[in-house]
Amino acid sequence: MSFEIIVCGGLAPDPLQTLEPVPGPALKNEMMLPAVFDPWAAHALYEAAHLAAQMPGSRLRVVCLAPKAKLQQVMMKMAQKLPFELIPLDGPSNGFSDAGPTSEALAGAIQALPDVDISRLLVFGGWESATRGAGVVMQMVGERLGITEQFLAVDEVKVDAGALVIKERVEGGQHMVSRCAGPPAVLAWATGSLPEPPNHPQTGMANMRTMMPALQKAAAVAPANGVAYHEVALPKVQRETRIVKDLSAAEIARELATWVKE
Amino acid sequence: MSEPAFEPKPLDADILCVGFGPATGGFLTTLSRALTEGGLASQAFPGMPPQVICYERADDIAFGVSGVVTRARAIRASFPEFEPAEVPMATSVCTEKLVYLMDPDGASQRPAWMQAADWMLQAFSKLTKGQKNAFEVPFIPSFLHKNDGFVMALGQFNQWVGQQVMMSGQAQIWPGTPVAEPLIEDGKVAGVVLTGEGGEIRAPLTVVADGPVGAVSRRLDDIFGLPEGHKRDEWALGMKFVVDLPEGVELAPGTVFHTIGYPEPEIFGFFYVHPDRVASVGIFIPSWMESPVRSGYRYLQHYIQHPYLWQYLKGGKLRSWGAKSLLESGKRGEPYLAGDGYARIGENSGSTNVLTGSGVDEAWLTGVQLAEGVIELMREGRPFTRENLEAAYVTRRRASWLEKEGAVAENARNGFQRSLFLGFLGMALDGLTGGRLHLPRARREKPPRKLIDHYFGRLPHSYVEQIVDHCLRDGRPLHDALMDAVGWPEIPYDGQLLISHQDALLVGGKVQAPGDAADHVIFRDHALCQACETRICIEICSGEAIHPGDGAVPAFDREKCVHCGACLWNCPTANVMFAAGPGGLHSAEN
Structure with missing residues (x-):
């Protein structure tokens, strides 16, 4: 048994950068800042690669909607981590794109692939996004593709006798385990359990033989934005930094609890 | 699982670059244009276009610490239609001042002649035109001026260049990939060894451009040594803030201040205004500074609070911060520029000019010169031997303004090894006479005091x-x-x-x-x-x-x-x- 796995993902300005929303809406200086593959989608990608490696004959592709120049930069890092094929869409990246048109662009790109075997198709993505957590894009992608088996906040997937055993996060810090007869299915991932793979230049060089031509031919996509924003602002958070060495976990927990109570 | 086929081959690439900065930017820009024109074949993969790979240590190609003011002569030669508006944070220089800063705190360790100068300037306040604790020097020596150049953020410039190179499809720039050392076989550079699991990558030509403290450059120096009489004994630490200037500050984009005198007499400073009310402000701590207390951060905090600068910065907000070493030995620290299978460009190749206070444009030019030489060799089907690279690259470098200006600067800072006064005197003497007169260099380097x-x-x-x-x-x-x-x-x-x-x-x-x-x-x-x-x-x-x-x-x-x-x-x-x-x-x- 093998799968056709397609991971949907976008870019996010490096989450450790200072981000400032500005009217537009947009993020100030977004194109100037380093970007990363959206961390939620990245978890989905690591899990997808792991699953594909377990199931010989599987194929792994990534559909990514982002400004082409930034996408090229980020892929030079992601491509070193694991083997995959890239389907780039040249479009906006900031977190203010509406979920509807975004899902339309992603689903459209998948539908346009000439060689997708829908009976083996697993569509992966992030349950949320680091740019703006609407949390609905993957469901919409599924609906547009006509895939009704959808799982949200997934932390684990196993293959058992051809069926998918999927662990999802549910309310109250609980997990729910479902059994899905098989593809097609949409899995919107929470964090999974796999770490970021180390860079492997040889993998990157191999990936780039297909990625570079794909990036050069990336189609421009301009999803219509169905939402108007009247005002955007950062949360009013005050960071207080202290440097303390050798504090035990219990002491840290006690201090946090006191702070929360206050 | 679909895995793009990758078969290990004797060669992984035609050209490997170590480090992505302005030198590699110049190299890849020039080379990728020639590759786009076609007619050059790969040695590593017969029948394919040449494979060009650049490994950058940092996580992004936008790594480059310098709020730079540059005359950009070589950069403009590469981009004749260059419009600074295309590059975020770039603009043309509009005002340039050289400012002597007095010590408002009385805490710096000033020599007697500088104290006397401070006293004079304060006693005759007409000289300072009402400026508090500062004297705007009425002229800037021609060797220092940048008034036909640009203010830029090097990180943004690197990113702009890198995106164009990669969009050409003629080169791959891999961030997050440190190179541990050169791969040396039979006295020749056969490629590089990457850190971690990266292993060996082989190529007929390795372009070494890993900056002032690059591991590959230092290893090559260990193995091949430096040319007779050359030394790398002059350095500086540059540290800077990028600041959102407060509302109401009317400094025009392109305003440039070069400062001397504060926070310590040996520390030079700079203040450059970018578009959108953003400024880069920073200091250089030189290796010949007498004090062993060399806290760049604390000194920079005092520097920005100097009344001359604080009038613009008070109420501003820190956007980012960065630091880098500068290899200031210049031509005196030039290594062997070419050898069998490798060539060196950029700051580590001794291109920085300490007299003009310029390094980015010079580094860019070295990259362009090497690329022109490499294209020539590839067109003629000649191998990348020491002799061929010297003829094609080093000869170009020797015939250019980079070499002439580097030679003028070679002895410009000799005096600083003896005293601050002699340092300034020697620099003026050297600069104003075009290098014909200069002070002799001290026999021993000036170590920091106990x-x-x-x-x-x-x-x-x-x-x-x-x-x-x-x-x-x-x-x-x-x-x-x-x-x-x-x-x-x-x-x-x-x-x-x-x-x-x-x-x-x-x-x-x-x-x-x-x-x-x-x-x-x-x-x-x-x-x-x-x-x-x-x-x-x-x-x-x-x-x-x-x-x-x-x-x-x-x-x-x-x-x-x-x-x-x-x-x-x-x-x-x-x-x-x-x-x-x-x-x-x-x-x-x-």
């Missing part, structure tokens, strides 16, 4: 020892305690622009090293650290990554290291091993 000697007459011997003991006991660097003791005022933290060093590490960027990376700074012989009195590595560390450890051997935290490399050249016993490692990207705005 603490006791440096504070002689200012702090009692026993008090200095007491401070040293207390700092050692508390695990703190010395600089804050010593600077407080000699009268430097306390920093009035405002949480916006004046923030702690650790907070600066978190503002506007990151310093990230993967959790499984090995420490890239190692203290070789612990006995030497035990015997070291000053431990300047701790005092100058740009990210407070080196700090007092248990006992006298410093501790290192790679998560805080910005890879400035200052520990390397500040260790008086060359006891620091500074290897290639990932991480160290702070901000793309630098």
Whole structure:
């Protein structure tokens, strides 16, 4: 048994950068800042690669909607981590794109692939996004593709006798385990359990033989934005930094609890 | 699973570049244009276009710490239609001033002649035209001026160049990929060895452009040595803030101030205004500074509060911060520029001009010159031997303005090895006579003073020892305690622009090293650290990554290291091993 796995993902300005929303809406200086593959989608990608490696004959592709120049930069890092094929869409990246048109662009790109075997198709993505957590894009992608088996906040997937055993996060810090007869299915991932793979230049060089031509031919996509924003602002958070060495976990927990109570 | 086919081959690429900065930018821009024209074939993969790969240590190609003002002669030659508006944070220079800063705090260690100059300027206030504690020098020597150039953020310029190169499809630039060392076989460079699991990558030509403290460059120097009479003994640490200027500040984009005199007489400073009311402001701490207390961060905080600058900066907000070493030996520190299978370009090739205070454009030019030579060799089907590279690349370099201006600058700073006064005198003499007259270089380098000697007459011997003991006991660097003791005022933290060093590490960027990376700074012989009195590595560390450890051997935290490399050249016993490692990207705005 093998799968056709397609991971949907976008870019996010490096989450450790200072981000400032500005009217537009947009993020100030977004194109100037380093970007990363959206961390939620990245978890989905690591899990997808792991699953594909377990199931010989599987194929792994990534559909990514982002400004082409930034996408090229980020892929030079992601491509070193694991083997995959890239389907780039040249479009906006900031977190203010509406979920509807975004899902339309992603689903459209998948539908346009000439060689997708829908009976083996697993569509992966992030349950949320680091740019703006609407949390609905993957469901919409599924609906547009006509895939009704959808799982949200997934932390684990196993293959058992051809069926998918999927662990999802549910309310109250609980997990729910479902059994899905098989593809097609949409899995919107929470964090999974796999770490970021180390860079492997040889993998990157191999990936780039297909990625570079794909990036050069990336189609421009301009999803219509169905939402108007009247005002955007950062949360009013005050960071207080202290440097303390050798504090035990219990002491840290006690201090946090006191702070929360206050 | 579909895995793009990859078969190990004797060669992995035609050309490997180590490091992505302005030199590699010039190289790849020129080379990729020629490759786009076609007619050049790959040696590594017959029948395919040449495979060109660049490995950059940092996590992004936008790593490049310099709020730079440059005449951009070579850059403009590459981009004749260059419009600064195309590059974020770039603009044309509109105003340029050289400003002498007096000491409003009375805490700096000024020589008598400088104190007399301060007294004169304050006594005859007409000279300062009402400026508080500052004197705008009425003319800028022609060798210093940049008034036909641009103010830029090097990180943004690098990103702009890198995107164009990659969009050409003629070269791959891989970030997050440190190169550990050159791969040497039979006395020839056959490629590179990557850190971690990267292994060996082979190519007929390795272009070494890994900056002032690059591991590959230093290894080549170890193996092949430097040409007779050449030395790498002059350095500086550059540290800068990128600041959102407060509302109401009307400085025009392109305003440039070069400063001398404060916070210490040996420290040069700069203030460049970018578009959208953003400024780069920073200082250079030279290796010939007498003080062993070389805290770039604390000095920079005092620098920005100088009344001449504070009038523009007060109420501003820190956007990002960065630091880098500058190899200031210039042509005197030039290594062998070409050898069998390799060529060297950029700052580590001795291209920086310390007289004109310019390095980015010079580095770019070296890359262009090498690319032109490489294209010539490829077209003629000639191998990348030392002789061929010398004929095609080094000859171009020798015939260019880079060589002529480098020769003028070669002895410009000789005087600083003797005294500050002679330093300024020698620089003026050399610059104004086009290098025909200059002071002779001292036989010995000027090492930093011992603490006791440096504070002689200012702090009692026993008090200095007491401070040293207390700092050692508390695990703190010395600089804050010593600077407080000699009268430097306390920093009035405002949480916006004046923030702690650790907070600066978190503002506007990151310093990230993967959790499984090995420490890239190692203290070789612990006995030497035990015997070291000053431990300047701790005092100058740009990210407070080196700090007092248990006992006298410093501790290192790679998560805080910005890879400035200052520990390397500040260790008086060359006891620091500074290897290639990932991480160290702070901000793309630098």
